[in-house]
Amino acid sequence: MEDFGIYAVFGVNGPPQRLLSPEGSCRVCVAVPPSVRQVVLFSSGPWGQRVCVNAELNDAHRFPITIGKLTPYNKCLSWEQWEEETWTDSVTLDVTLEGGNLVKADWSKPEIMSVKEYTPKDIVAPLAAREIKGKKRERESEEDCDENKTTTTGELENICPNGGVEKTTPVRKARGQSKGAQKLFSSGADATKIKGTANGAGEAQGIVGRTPPQSAARTKSRQAKTPTQTSPLVSPSGRWGQTLCPIDAQTAILIGGQGARMQFCKDPMWKLCTEDMSWVAAETLAEGPTPEARIGHTAVYDPDSRRIFVFGGSKNKKWFNDVHILDTRSWKWTMVEPQGKVPPLAYHSCSMFRGELFVLGGVFPCPNPEPDGCSDSLYIFDPNLSIWYQPIVTGNKPSPRSGHSACVMQQMKIYVFGGWDTPVCYNDMYMLDLGLMEFSAVKTSGKAPSPRSWHGSAVLSDTKFLIHGGYNGNNALTDAFVFDIDTNSWTEVTLPQLSLPRAGHSIVTMETDALFKEDGDVDMDAGSIGRNLLVFGGGDNERNFYSDLTTVAVEDLLAAV
DSSP states (O other): OOOOOEEESSSSOOOEHHHHHHHSSSSSEEOOOOOEEEEEEEESSSSTTEEEEEEEEEEESOOOOEEEEEEEOEEEEEOOOTSSSOOOOOOOOEEEEEEESOOOOOSOOOOEEEOOOEEESSSOOOGGGOOOOOOOOOOOOTTOOOOOOOOOOOSSSOSTTOOOOOOOOOOOOTTTTTTTTOOOOOOOOHHHHTOOOOOOOOOOOEEEEHHHEHHTTTTTOGGGTTTTTTOOOOOOOOBBEEEEEETTTTEEEEEEBGGGGOOOSSSEEEEETTTTTTEEGGGGSSSSSSOSSBBEEEEEEEETTTEEOOOOOOOOTTTTEOOOOOOOOTTTTEEEOSSHHHHHHSSOEEEEEETTTEEOOOEEEESSSSSEEEOOOOOEEETTTTTEEEOOEEEEEOSBBBSSSSEEETEEEEEEEEEEEEEEEEHHHHHHTTTTTEEEOOOOOOOOOOOOOSOOEESSSEEEEEEEEOOOOOOOOOOEEEEEEETTTEEEEEOOGGGSBBBOOEEEEEEEEEEEOOOEEEETTTTOOOEEEEEOBOSSSSSEEOOOEEEEEHHHHHHTT
Protein backbone atom coordinates (compact mmCIF):
# COMPACT_ATOMS: atom_id res chain seq x y z
CA MET A 1 0.00 0.00 0.00
CA GLU A 2 1.27 3.45 -0.88
CA ASP A 3 2.81 5.46 1.97
CA PHE A 4 1.04 8.58 3.17
CA GLY A 5 2.43 11.83 1.82
CA ILE A 6 1.61 15.50 1.29
CA TYR A 7 2.45 16.87 -2.15
CA ALA A 8 2.41 20.29 -3.77
CA VAL A 9 2.34 21.49 -7.35
CA PHE A 10 3.74 24.97 -7.97
CA GLY A 11 2.50 26.58 -11.17
CA VAL A 12 0.36 25.14 -13.95
CA ASN A 13 3.25 23.14 -15.40
CA GLY A 14 5.09 22.11 -12.24
CA PRO A 15 5.51 18.45 -11.25
CA PRO A 16 4.23 17.18 -7.86
CA GLN A 17 6.81 17.64 -5.09
CA ARG A 18 6.64 15.71 -1.84
CA LEU A 19 6.60 17.92 1.26
CA LEU A 20 5.76 15.55 4.13
CA SER A 21 6.36 11.84 4.50
CA PRO A 22 5.84 9.37 7.38
CA GLU A 23 9.51 9.32 8.33
CA GLY A 24 9.95 13.09 8.21
CA SER A 25 9.00 16.15 10.23
CA CYS A 26 5.42 17.16 10.99
CA ARG A 27 6.04 20.63 9.60
CA VAL A 28 7.66 22.11 6.53
CA CYS A 29 8.03 25.62 5.17
CA VAL A 30 8.55 26.02 1.43
CA ALA A 31 9.63 29.15 -0.46
CA VAL A 32 7.27 29.58 -3.41
CA PRO A 33 9.11 30.60 -6.64
CA PRO A 34 8.44 34.26 -7.50
CA SER A 35 6.90 33.48 -10.89
CA VAL A 36 4.38 30.97 -9.47
CA ARG A 37 0.78 32.16 -9.32
CA GLN A 38 -0.89 28.81 -8.67
CA VAL A 39 -0.35 26.34 -5.82
CA VAL A 40 -2.06 22.96 -5.45
CA LEU A 41 -1.71 20.95 -2.22
CA PHE A 42 -2.95 17.38 -1.92
CA SER A 43 -2.50 14.14 0.04
CA SER A 44 -1.85 10.65 -1.21
CA GLY A 45 -2.08 7.35 0.63
CA PRO A 46 -3.97 6.20 3.75
CA TRP A 47 -4.47 8.84 6.46
CA GLY A 48 -4.55 6.36 9.35
CA GLN A 49 -4.66 8.23 12.68
CA ARG A 50 -3.72 11.53 11.10
CA VAL A 51 -6.30 14.26 11.76
CA CYS A 52 -5.66 17.12 9.34
CA VAL A 53 -3.03 19.18 7.53
CA ASN A 54 -3.06 22.93 8.13
CA ALA A 55 -1.68 25.02 5.28
CA GLU A 56 -0.82 28.71 5.02
CA LEU A 57 0.50 30.93 2.27
CA ASN A 58 2.48 33.63 4.07
CA ASP A 59 3.83 36.94 2.79
CA ALA A 60 7.29 38.39 3.30
CA HIS A 61 6.32 39.44 6.85
CA ARG A 62 5.34 35.84 7.67
CA PHE A 63 1.69 36.87 7.86
CA PRO A 64 -0.98 34.61 6.33
CA ILE A 65 -2.25 35.56 2.89
CA THR A 66 -4.57 32.58 2.79
CA ILE A 67 -5.22 29.48 4.87
CA GLY A 68 -6.63 26.05 4.18
CA LYS A 69 -7.00 22.59 5.64
CA LEU A 70 -6.64 19.07 4.26
CA THR A 71 -8.65 16.31 5.92
CA PRO A 72 -9.44 12.68 5.10
CA TYR A 73 -12.62 14.05 3.51
CA ASN A 74 -11.06 17.03 1.73
CA LYS A 75 -7.78 15.86 0.22
CA CYS A 76 -6.96 18.71 -2.15
CA LEU A 77 -6.60 22.51 -1.95
CA SER A 78 -5.72 24.99 -4.65
CA TRP A 79 -4.96 28.70 -4.63
CA GLU A 80 -4.32 31.12 -7.44
CA GLN A 81 -3.90 34.81 -7.96
CA TRP A 82 -7.14 36.41 -9.04
CA GLU A 83 -8.37 39.86 -9.86
CA GLU A 84 -9.62 40.79 -6.42
CA GLU A 85 -6.46 39.77 -4.55
CA THR A 86 -2.79 40.69 -4.48
CA TRP A 87 -0.18 37.95 -4.65
CA THR A 88 3.17 39.30 -3.53
CA ASP A 89 6.70 37.99 -3.95
CA SER A 90 8.55 36.20 -1.12
CA VAL A 91 5.57 33.94 -0.50
CA THR A 92 6.09 30.82 1.61
CA LEU A 93 3.90 27.75 2.01
CA ASP A 94 3.72 26.53 5.61
CA VAL A 95 2.35 22.97 6.02
CA THR A 96 1.69 21.35 9.41
CA LEU A 97 0.40 17.83 10.06
CA GLU A 98 -1.74 17.07 13.12
CA GLY A 99 -2.06 13.51 14.41
CA GLY A 100 -0.03 10.42 13.66
CA ASN A 101 3.46 9.60 14.92
CA LEU A 102 5.62 11.94 12.90
CA VAL A 103 8.73 13.53 14.32
CA LYS A 104 8.06 16.83 16.07
CA ALA A 105 9.93 19.77 14.59
CA ASP A 106 11.23 22.94 16.25
CA TRP A 107 8.28 25.22 15.56
CA SER A 108 10.11 28.37 16.56
CA LYS A 109 12.68 27.92 13.76
CA PRO A 110 10.98 26.46 10.70
CA GLU A 111 13.41 25.42 8.01
CA ILE A 112 12.57 27.02 4.68
CA MET A 113 12.95 24.67 1.75
CA SER A 114 13.52 25.96 -1.73
CA VAL A 115 11.58 24.73 -4.72
CA LYS A 116 13.10 24.38 -8.14
CA GLU A 117 11.21 26.19 -10.80
CA TYR A 118 10.05 23.89 -13.54
CA THR A 119 10.44 24.99 -17.13
CA PRO A 120 8.72 22.73 -19.67
CA LYS A 121 10.24 22.09 -23.06
CA ASP A 122 7.49 24.06 -24.72
CA ILE A 123 7.67 27.29 -22.82
CA VAL A 124 4.28 28.77 -22.12
CA ALA A 125 3.97 32.42 -21.17
CA PRO A 126 2.49 32.86 -17.69
CA LEU A 127 -1.13 33.91 -17.60
CA ALA A 128 -1.80 37.54 -16.84
CA ALA A 129 -3.45 38.19 -13.55
CA ARG A 130 -6.62 39.42 -15.22
CA GLU A 131 -6.91 36.15 -17.10
CA ILE A 132 -6.82 34.05 -13.98
CA LYS A 133 -10.28 33.99 -12.52
CA GLY A 134 -10.54 32.71 -8.99
CA LYS A 135 -13.17 30.04 -9.09
CA LYS A 136 -12.36 28.44 -5.78
CA ARG A 137 -13.21 30.15 -2.51
CA GLU A 138 -10.22 30.75 -0.25
CA ARG A 139 -10.24 30.68 3.54
CA GLU A 140 -7.95 33.53 4.45
CA SER A 141 -7.32 35.81 7.38
CA GLU A 142 -9.29 39.02 7.32
CA GLU A 143 -5.96 40.87 7.11
CA ASP A 144 -4.83 39.17 3.92
CA CYS A 145 -4.94 42.25 1.71
CA ASP A 146 -1.46 43.53 0.79
CA GLU A 147 -0.64 46.82 2.46
CA ASN A 148 0.43 48.43 -0.77
CA LYS A 149 -2.98 47.77 -2.30
CA THR A 150 -4.96 51.00 -2.61
CA THR A 151 -8.56 50.75 -1.44
CA THR A 152 -10.98 53.36 -2.74
CA THR A 153 -14.23 54.36 -1.18
CA GLY A 154 -16.09 52.76 -4.04
CA GLU A 155 -14.60 49.41 -3.10
CA LEU A 156 -15.57 49.57 0.57
CA GLU A 157 -18.71 48.22 2.12
CA ASN A 158 -21.27 50.88 2.98
CA ILE A 159 -20.49 52.08 6.47
CA CYS A 160 -24.04 52.83 7.61
CA PRO A 161 -27.13 51.34 5.97
CA ASN A 162 -27.96 54.26 3.70
CA GLY A 163 -25.04 56.60 3.96
CA GLY A 164 -21.67 56.95 2.27
CA VAL A 165 -18.20 56.49 3.72
CA GLU A 166 -17.24 58.89 6.45
CA LYS A 167 -14.13 60.99 6.09
CA THR A 168 -12.02 60.22 9.10
CA THR A 169 -11.42 63.01 11.60
CA PRO A 170 -7.67 63.35 12.30
CA VAL A 171 -6.75 61.75 15.59
CA ARG A 172 -3.54 61.07 17.44
CA LYS A 173 -1.91 58.12 15.77
CA ALA A 174 -1.78 55.10 18.05
CA ARG A 175 1.13 52.72 17.92
CA GLY A 176 0.75 50.27 15.06
CA GLN A 177 -2.08 52.24 13.47
CA SER A 178 -2.21 53.81 10.04
CA LYS A 179 -3.20 57.43 9.45
CA GLY A 180 -6.06 56.40 7.21
CA ALA A 181 -7.89 54.48 9.92
CA GLN A 182 -11.68 54.39 9.73
CA LYS A 183 -14.31 53.67 12.31
CA LEU A 184 -16.74 50.86 11.79
CA PHE A 185 -19.79 53.13 11.64
CA SER A 186 -20.18 56.75 10.63
CA SER A 187 -22.31 59.12 12.67
CA GLY A 188 -25.89 59.80 11.71
CA ALA A 189 -25.17 63.48 11.02
CA ASP A 190 -22.23 62.74 8.76
CA ALA A 191 -24.14 60.01 7.04
CA THR A 192 -26.88 62.44 6.10
CA LYS A 193 -24.43 64.92 4.65
CA ILE A 194 -22.58 62.44 2.50
CA LYS A 195 -25.44 60.13 1.63
CA GLY A 196 -24.92 58.64 -1.82
CA THR A 197 -21.49 60.27 -2.28
CA ALA A 198 -18.08 58.72 -2.91
CA ASN A 199 -15.54 60.56 -0.80
CA GLY A 200 -11.90 59.72 -1.22
CA ALA A 201 -10.37 57.86 1.70
CA GLY A 202 -7.06 56.31 2.58
CA GLU A 203 -6.52 52.66 3.34
CA ALA A 204 -8.84 51.60 6.13
CA GLN A 205 -7.06 49.96 9.01
CA GLY A 206 -8.55 47.95 11.86
CA ILE A 207 -7.33 46.06 14.88
CA VAL A 208 -8.42 42.49 15.41
CA GLY A 209 -9.07 41.53 19.02
CA ARG A 210 -9.86 38.05 20.26
CA THR A 211 -10.30 39.35 23.80
CA PRO A 212 -11.88 42.81 23.93
CA PRO A 213 -11.00 45.52 24.43
CA GLN A 214 -7.78 45.80 26.48
CA SER A 215 -5.96 43.03 24.63
CA ALA A 216 -7.35 44.28 21.34
CA ALA A 217 -5.97 47.74 21.93
CA ARG A 218 -2.52 46.28 22.42
CA THR A 219 -2.66 44.13 19.30
CA LYS A 220 0.12 45.04 16.89
CA SER A 221 -0.54 46.08 13.34
CA ARG A 222 0.50 43.90 10.43
CA GLN A 223 3.93 45.52 10.18
CA ALA A 224 4.72 44.45 13.72
CA LYS A 225 3.88 40.77 13.31
CA THR A 226 6.71 38.49 14.34
CA PRO A 227 7.75 35.24 12.63
CA THR A 228 6.36 33.26 15.56
CA GLN A 229 2.80 34.29 14.70
CA THR A 230 2.31 31.84 11.86
CA SER A 231 0.17 29.10 13.36
CA PRO A 232 -3.06 28.37 11.47
CA LEU A 233 -6.28 29.96 12.69
CA VAL A 234 -8.01 27.82 15.29
CA SER A 235 -10.94 30.20 15.67
CA PRO A 236 -12.66 32.78 13.47
CA SER A 237 -11.00 36.10 12.76
CA GLY A 238 -12.52 39.26 14.23
CA ARG A 239 -15.60 40.44 12.35
CA TRP A 240 -19.01 42.10 12.35
CA GLY A 241 -22.11 41.65 10.20
CA GLN A 242 -21.89 37.83 10.25
CA THR A 243 -24.54 35.26 11.13
CA LEU A 244 -24.33 32.51 13.76
CA CYS A 245 -26.95 29.84 13.15
CA PRO A 246 -27.58 26.95 15.62
CA ILE A 247 -28.48 23.68 13.91
CA ASP A 248 -28.74 21.37 16.93
CA ALA A 249 -28.06 21.37 20.66
CA GLN A 250 -24.29 21.16 20.21
CA THR A 251 -23.57 22.85 16.86
CA ALA A 252 -23.79 26.32 15.31
CA ILE A 253 -22.60 27.52 11.91
CA LEU A 254 -20.88 30.90 11.43
CA ILE A 255 -21.19 32.50 7.98
CA GLY A 256 -19.67 35.67 6.50
CA GLY A 257 -18.62 38.93 8.09
CA GLN A 258 -16.25 41.86 7.63
CA GLY A 259 -13.17 42.59 9.68
CA ALA A 260 -10.05 44.70 9.91
CA ARG A 261 -9.41 47.37 7.26
CA MET A 262 -13.01 46.82 6.09
CA GLN A 263 -11.91 43.66 4.30
CA PHE A 264 -14.35 40.79 3.96
CA CYS A 265 -13.33 37.77 6.03
CA LYS A 266 -11.57 35.10 3.99
CA ASP A 267 -12.32 32.50 6.64
CA PRO A 268 -16.07 32.94 6.08
CA MET A 269 -17.49 29.70 7.45
CA TRP A 270 -16.86 27.98 10.79
CA LYS A 271 -18.50 25.24 12.81
CA LEU A 272 -18.87 25.76 16.57
CA CYS A 273 -19.02 22.66 18.78
CA THR A 274 -20.47 23.66 22.14
CA GLU A 275 -19.43 20.44 23.89
CA ASP A 276 -15.92 21.87 24.28
CA MET A 277 -16.45 25.33 22.75
CA SER A 278 -14.12 24.53 19.85
CA TRP A 279 -14.17 25.95 16.32
CA VAL A 280 -13.62 24.02 13.08
CA ALA A 281 -13.02 25.76 9.77
CA ALA A 282 -15.99 24.50 7.78
CA GLU A 283 -15.94 25.97 4.29
CA THR A 284 -14.37 22.90 2.72
CA LEU A 285 -16.61 20.52 4.65
CA ALA A 286 -19.56 21.28 2.39
CA GLU A 287 -19.87 20.54 -1.33
CA GLY A 288 -21.41 22.81 -3.89
CA PRO A 289 -21.17 26.57 -4.52
CA THR A 290 -20.73 28.47 -1.26
CA PRO A 291 -22.30 31.93 -0.93
CA GLU A 292 -20.10 34.81 -2.00
CA ALA A 293 -18.51 36.79 0.86
CA ARG A 294 -21.00 39.27 2.32
CA ILE A 295 -22.36 41.07 5.38
CA GLY A 296 -25.85 42.13 6.38
CA HIS A 297 -27.30 38.78 5.23
CA THR A 298 -29.49 36.43 7.25
CA ALA A 299 -29.14 32.71 7.95
CA VAL A 300 -32.07 30.75 9.38
CA TYR A 301 -32.26 27.05 10.23
CA ASP A 302 -35.34 24.93 9.54
CA PRO A 303 -35.31 21.98 12.00
CA ASP A 304 -37.88 20.03 9.96
CA SER A 305 -35.86 19.93 6.73
CA ARG A 306 -32.53 20.38 8.57
CA ARG A 307 -31.47 23.09 6.15
CA ILE A 308 -29.92 26.55 6.57
CA PHE A 309 -31.34 29.29 4.36
CA VAL A 310 -28.98 32.21 3.59
CA PHE A 311 -30.57 35.27 2.00
CA GLY A 312 -29.38 38.66 0.78
CA GLY A 313 -26.61 40.85 2.14
CA SER A 314 -24.12 43.12 0.42
CA LYS A 315 -20.48 43.30 -0.62
CA ASN A 316 -19.06 46.64 -1.67
CA LYS A 317 -21.27 47.69 -4.59
CA LYS A 318 -22.93 44.29 -4.87
CA TRP A 319 -26.36 43.76 -3.36
CA PHE A 320 -27.80 40.27 -3.16
CA ASN A 321 -31.26 38.77 -3.35
CA ASP A 322 -30.03 35.20 -3.83
CA VAL A 323 -31.07 32.22 -1.72
CA HIS A 324 -28.42 29.65 -0.76
CA ILE A 325 -29.41 26.46 1.05
CA LEU A 326 -27.07 24.27 3.11
CA ASP A 327 -28.37 20.77 3.75
CA THR A 328 -26.79 19.82 7.08
CA ARG A 329 -27.41 16.12 6.47
CA SER A 330 -25.50 15.88 3.19
CA TRP A 331 -23.38 19.01 3.81
CA LYS A 332 -24.11 20.30 0.35
CA TRP A 333 -24.79 23.85 -0.81
CA THR A 334 -27.38 24.63 -3.47
CA MET A 335 -28.44 27.96 -4.92
CA VAL A 336 -32.10 28.19 -5.86
CA GLU A 337 -33.66 30.35 -8.56
CA PRO A 338 -37.15 30.95 -7.19
CA GLN A 339 -40.12 32.43 -8.97
CA GLY A 340 -41.52 35.77 -7.87
CA LYS A 341 -39.61 38.94 -7.12
CA VAL A 342 -37.74 40.17 -4.08
CA PRO A 343 -35.39 43.18 -4.19
CA PRO A 344 -31.73 42.96 -3.18
CA LEU A 345 -31.70 43.56 0.57
CA ALA A 346 -29.17 43.86 3.39
CA TYR A 347 -29.54 44.41 7.15
CA HIS A 348 -33.08 43.04 6.97
CA SER A 349 -34.64 40.57 9.40
CA CYS A 350 -35.60 37.01 8.51
CA SER A 351 -37.81 34.77 10.63
CA MET A 352 -38.85 31.14 10.13
CA PHE A 353 -42.54 30.33 10.58
CA ARG A 354 -44.12 27.05 9.48
CA GLY A 355 -41.31 26.33 7.05
CA GLU A 356 -41.42 29.74 5.35
CA LEU A 357 -39.03 32.70 5.54
CA PHE A 358 -40.51 36.06 6.59
CA VAL A 359 -38.18 38.85 5.37
CA LEU A 360 -38.90 42.34 6.66
CA GLY A 361 -37.28 45.70 5.94
CA GLY A 362 -33.64 46.18 5.07
CA VAL A 363 -31.56 48.46 2.83
CA PHE A 364 -32.03 48.27 -0.91
CA PRO A 365 -29.94 49.91 -3.64
CA CYS A 366 -31.82 52.88 -5.06
CA PRO A 367 -30.48 53.98 -7.42
CA ASN A 368 -28.50 50.82 -7.99
CA PRO A 369 -25.88 50.14 -6.73
CA GLU A 370 -25.78 52.92 -4.11
CA PRO A 371 -27.68 52.38 -0.84
CA ASP A 372 -30.29 55.09 -0.70
CA GLY A 373 -33.40 53.73 0.94
CA CYS A 374 -34.91 51.37 3.47
CA SER A 375 -37.78 48.98 2.92
CA ASP A 376 -40.98 48.58 4.94
CA SER A 377 -42.19 45.59 2.93
CA LEU A 378 -42.73 42.00 4.04
CA TYR A 379 -41.68 39.22 1.66
CA ILE A 380 -42.24 35.50 2.21
CA PHE A 381 -40.21 32.70 0.64
CA ASP A 382 -41.84 29.28 0.31
CA PRO A 383 -39.07 26.65 -0.07
CA ASN A 384 -41.49 23.91 -1.10
CA LEU A 385 -42.79 25.88 -4.09
CA SER A 386 -39.54 27.85 -4.50
CA ILE A 387 -41.41 31.12 -4.82
CA TRP A 388 -41.37 34.62 -3.32
CA TYR A 389 -44.65 36.38 -2.60
CA GLN A 390 -45.96 39.38 -0.67
CA PRO A 391 -48.81 38.64 1.75
CA ILE A 392 -51.73 40.95 2.42
CA VAL A 393 -50.86 42.63 5.72
CA THR A 394 -53.16 44.90 7.70
CA GLY A 395 -52.73 47.17 10.70
CA ASN A 396 -50.08 49.70 11.64
CA LYS A 397 -46.84 48.41 10.16
CA PRO A 398 -43.32 49.66 11.04
CA SER A 399 -41.82 52.53 9.08
CA PRO A 400 -38.98 51.69 6.63
CA ARG A 401 -35.86 50.58 8.49
CA SER A 402 -32.79 48.35 8.53
CA GLY A 403 -30.52 46.92 11.19
CA HIS A 404 -33.56 46.07 13.33
CA SER A 405 -34.26 42.81 15.18
CA ALA A 406 -37.16 40.36 14.93
CA CYS A 407 -37.99 37.68 17.49
CA VAL A 408 -40.58 34.92 16.94
CA MET A 409 -42.45 34.38 20.18
CA GLN A 410 -44.67 31.39 20.98
CA GLN A 411 -44.81 30.52 17.27
CA MET A 412 -47.58 33.12 16.98
CA LYS A 413 -46.03 36.58 16.88
CA ILE A 414 -42.98 38.39 15.50
CA TYR A 415 -41.73 41.29 17.63
CA VAL A 416 -39.78 43.92 15.66
CA PHE A 417 -37.56 46.36 17.58
CA GLY A 418 -35.41 49.35 16.64
CA GLY A 419 -33.51 49.90 13.44
CA TRP A 420 -32.20 52.73 11.33
CA ASP A 421 -33.30 54.92 8.42
CA THR A 422 -30.85 57.76 7.97
CA PRO A 423 -30.76 60.03 9.88
CA VAL A 424 -33.19 58.46 12.36
CA CYS A 425 -32.54 55.63 14.82
CA TYR A 426 -35.58 53.88 16.33
CA ASN A 427 -36.45 52.27 19.65
CA ASP A 428 -40.09 51.52 18.90
CA MET A 429 -41.69 48.07 19.02
CA TYR A 430 -44.11 46.45 16.58
CA MET A 431 -45.79 43.08 16.65
CA LEU A 432 -46.94 41.00 13.68
CA ASP A 433 -49.73 38.55 14.52
CA LEU A 434 -48.91 35.56 12.31
CA GLY A 435 -52.46 34.21 12.48
CA LEU A 436 -54.19 37.44 11.44
CA MET A 437 -51.21 38.85 9.46
CA GLU A 438 -51.82 42.13 11.26
CA PHE A 439 -49.21 44.62 12.49
CA SER A 440 -49.71 46.67 15.63
CA ALA A 441 -47.56 49.13 17.57
CA VAL A 442 -46.70 47.85 21.05
CA LYS A 443 -47.11 50.29 23.94
CA THR A 444 -44.37 49.41 26.39
CA SER A 445 -43.64 50.28 30.01
CA GLY A 446 -40.45 50.44 32.02
CA LYS A 447 -37.08 51.83 30.91
CA ALA A 448 -36.86 51.13 27.18
CA PRO A 449 -33.55 50.73 25.28
CA SER A 450 -32.34 53.92 23.64
CA PRO A 451 -32.68 54.15 19.82
CA ARG A 452 -30.29 51.75 18.08
CA SER A 453 -29.60 49.47 15.14
CA TRP A 454 -27.31 46.47 14.51
CA HIS A 455 -28.01 45.26 18.05
CA GLY A 456 -28.13 41.64 19.13
CA SER A 457 -31.34 39.85 20.11
CA ALA A 458 -32.24 36.39 21.38
CA VAL A 459 -35.30 34.59 22.71
CA LEU A 460 -34.82 33.63 26.38
CA SER A 461 -38.14 31.94 27.15
CA ASP A 462 -41.73 31.69 25.90
CA THR A 463 -42.41 35.21 27.12
CA LYS A 464 -39.06 37.03 27.20
CA PHE A 465 -36.37 38.11 24.74
CA LEU A 466 -33.13 40.06 25.04
CA ILE A 467 -31.85 43.20 23.30
CA HIS A 468 -28.12 43.91 23.69
CA GLY A 469 -25.70 46.54 22.40
CA GLY A 470 -26.00 48.07 18.95
CA TYR A 471 -25.17 51.40 17.34
CA ASN A 472 -26.96 54.69 18.06
CA GLY A 473 -25.55 56.81 15.24
CA ASN A 474 -22.43 57.79 17.18
CA ASN A 475 -21.28 54.98 19.46
CA ALA A 476 -21.48 51.24 19.98
CA LEU A 477 -23.60 50.46 23.05
CA THR A 478 -23.03 48.22 26.08
CA ASP A 479 -26.42 47.91 27.73
CA ALA A 480 -28.86 44.98 27.80
CA PHE A 481 -32.63 44.81 28.22
CA VAL A 482 -35.20 42.04 28.60
CA PHE A 483 -38.72 42.46 27.19
CA ASP A 484 -41.69 40.57 28.65
CA ILE A 485 -44.50 40.04 26.12
CA ASP A 486 -47.01 39.23 28.87
CA THR A 487 -46.66 42.65 30.51
CA ASN A 488 -45.18 44.54 27.53
CA SER A 489 -42.51 45.82 29.92
CA TRP A 490 -38.78 46.47 29.61
CA THR A 491 -36.23 45.64 32.32
CA GLU A 492 -32.58 46.65 32.10
CA VAL A 493 -30.15 43.93 33.19
CA THR A 494 -26.51 44.35 34.15
CA LEU A 495 -24.07 41.46 33.77
CA PRO A 496 -20.26 41.74 33.42
CA GLN A 497 -20.28 39.40 30.40
CA LEU A 498 -22.48 41.89 28.52
CA SER A 499 -20.66 45.08 29.51
CA LEU A 500 -18.54 45.63 26.39
CA PRO A 501 -19.58 47.93 23.52
CA ARG A 502 -20.67 45.82 20.54
CA ALA A 503 -22.61 46.28 17.34
CA GLY A 504 -23.09 43.92 14.41
CA HIS A 505 -22.52 40.95 16.72
CA SER A 506 -24.33 37.62 16.93
CA ILE A 507 -26.37 36.35 19.87
CA VAL A 508 -27.97 32.89 20.03
CA THR A 509 -29.34 30.64 22.76
CA MET A 510 -28.18 27.01 22.82
CA GLU A 511 -27.99 23.98 25.08
CA THR A 512 -24.40 23.87 26.31
CA ASP A 513 -22.51 22.39 29.23
CA ALA A 514 -19.51 24.74 29.07
CA LEU A 515 -19.02 28.24 30.41
CA PHE A 516 -16.15 30.68 30.01
CA LYS A 517 -14.11 31.78 32.98
CA GLU A 518 -13.16 35.42 33.39
CA ASP A 519 -9.78 34.78 31.73
CA GLY A 520 -11.46 33.36 28.64
CA ASP A 521 -10.74 29.66 29.31
CA VAL A 522 -13.50 27.09 29.14
CA ASP A 523 -14.73 25.84 32.49
CA MET A 524 -16.34 22.49 31.75
CA ASP A 525 -17.41 22.08 35.38
CA ALA A 526 -18.95 25.52 35.77
CA GLY A 527 -22.51 24.56 35.10
CA SER A 528 -24.83 21.73 34.20
CA ILE A 529 -26.35 21.28 30.78
CA GLY A 530 -28.84 24.06 30.19
CA ARG A 531 -29.73 26.98 27.98
CA ASN A 532 -26.94 29.46 27.56
CA LEU A 533 -26.62 32.71 25.68
CA LEU A 534 -23.68 32.80 23.25
CA VAL A 535 -22.32 36.17 22.13
CA PHE A 536 -19.84 36.30 19.24
CA GLY A 537 -17.94 39.00 17.39
CA GLY A 538 -19.04 42.51 16.51
CA GLY A 539 -17.23 45.84 16.51
CA ASP A 540 -16.96 48.76 18.92
CA ASN A 541 -16.66 51.63 16.39
CA GLU A 542 -13.13 52.21 17.69
CA ARG A 543 -11.41 50.05 15.05
CA ASN A 544 -11.70 46.87 17.13
CA PHE A 545 -13.31 43.78 15.64
CA TYR A 546 -13.95 40.93 18.04
CA SER A 547 -13.60 37.18 17.65
CA ASP A 548 -14.26 36.28 21.27
CA LEU A 549 -17.05 33.92 22.31
CA THR A 550 -18.87 34.70 25.56
CA THR A 551 -21.47 32.54 27.29
CA VAL A 552 -24.09 33.61 29.80
CA ALA A 553 -26.49 31.24 31.53
CA VAL A 554 -30.07 32.11 30.54
CA GLU A 555 -31.04 31.30 34.10
CA ASP A 556 -28.72 34.08 35.33
CA LEU A 557 -30.21 36.52 32.86
CA LEU A 558 -33.77 35.75 33.87
CA ALA A 559 -32.82 35.96 37.55
CA ALA A 560 -31.48 39.48 36.95
CA VAL A 561 -34.84 40.67 35.60
